[in-house]
Amino acid sequence: MQEKTNSLESAYLEESAQAARFELFAMRAVNEDRPRLAAFFRAVARAKNVHAAKALMQLRGKIGDNEANLAEARESLAALPEAFSAFLDATHDGPVQSLLTQFLKTSMNHKVVAGRFDDAGGGDYHVCTVCGFIAEGAVPERCPVCHALPSKFESV
Known part of the structure; x- marks a missing residue:
């Protein structure tokens, strides 16, 4: 199987x-x-x-049951910041370096959000369509990663 x-x-x-x-x-x-x-x-x-x-x-x-899927999500999201850190080095030019830095920052955000997930918790999720940052609860005044306006967030 x-x-x-x-x-x-x-x-x-x-x-x-x-x-x-x-x-x-x-x-x-x-x-x-x-x-x-x-x-x-x-x-x-x-x-x-x-x-x-x-x-x-x-x-x-x-795929597994919800608990197995949440455990797998937490595990894979926890590994991502380390993976993106490995890509960051001086060989990339400005735009690529900037993109990889954004990936690293948003991956750390995803790890935190997954780590504190609780079915009993309330609140909506909002994804920045510019960089991928996930906001919980209210849409921020500006994206903390890319500084996008609230209009760039998509509610999930």
Whole structure:
């Protein structure tokens, strides 16, 4: 059973990554005034997203119960800040370094939010659509990571 789950997870991840890559290809084609090529790349991206969605649907039955899923989420979110810290070094240029720093800060935020999750707790979650920061309860005046305005937060 575990081997099938691993294959489905791999297929999902690969198809999702390819879909994103083809979206980038389409953006480049648009920028270079090649609309037909952009349409082709968008079509492939959409097809890859269809594949990913099908793999995800198959994975639904292969996940644990809520307590196991919360434990796994906490474990994986706890490891992310360390993983992003490893990417931060002087070899990246300004924009890439800035992006990776944002990933690190928001990953630390996700770790904290997961660590204090409680079913009995109240409050909504709001995600900054600029950087991915998760606010609990009220939307902040400014995102503490990227300083985005409250209008950039999406309630979940």
